[in-house]
Every structure is written in C-alpha cells, then in structure tokens.
Amino acid sequence: MGTALRVAIAELLGTSHGWHWATFVANVLGTATLIILYMRAPKLMATPRRWRAALGAGFCGGLTTFSLFQIELVTFAKDGHLLRALGYGAASIGLGLAIALAVPARRP
Secondary structure (H helix, E strand, C coil), X not given: CHHHHHHHHHHHHCCXXXXXXXXXXXXXXHHHHHHHHHHXXXXXXXXXXXXXXXXXXXXXXXXXXXXXXXXXXXHHHHCCCHHHHHHHHHHHHHHHHHHHHHCCCCCC
C-alpha cells in the first residue's frame, strides 16, 4: 500500500524542474506517519511484532525511498547544482527532524 501511495504521489505531482517533489513529499509523509504511529499511538505499537513490521517497514518503507533520494542528490551535484543538492538534502532531513521533534509522545 505504501508503494502504491508513492506511485500515486508521483503521478499526481508529475515531473517538475529543479526539485523532486514526489520523492520529497513521499519521504516527509512516510516520516510523519512513522513518527505519529510510534509517538502518538503507543498502544498500536504494542501490537504483535508482525503488525509493527507491516506498518513500519511495510507501509512506511514502501512509501519512502532513501535510495532514490540519494540518487537525486548525486544527480543534482553531478549536474552542477551543488546548492540545490545541499538544499534538497537539508530540507528533506530537516523537515523530518522537525516533525519528529514537534510530535510529543503520548503518555500511557
């Protein structure tokens, strides 16, 4: 399901010049989903290991794509767009960290 959602995001956003919005949106959405599941839904995350794996590694892993993110960074740099590569990397990682810090843990 995560992979299908990533494909839908790519189809919806299409190709844009200068920024890989589909990868960016999918990675941020997957990060937010995983953080919310773990930080705000501890009872859900106390479910059997196979369900945690299905939600975390399965759904969120299918939605996000670290390997494509790396290829995009390298491509920006090789094409002479070093500042764009740095901005894309900083924005992707920075927004993920900001989401992680913004979502408070739910007390049991």
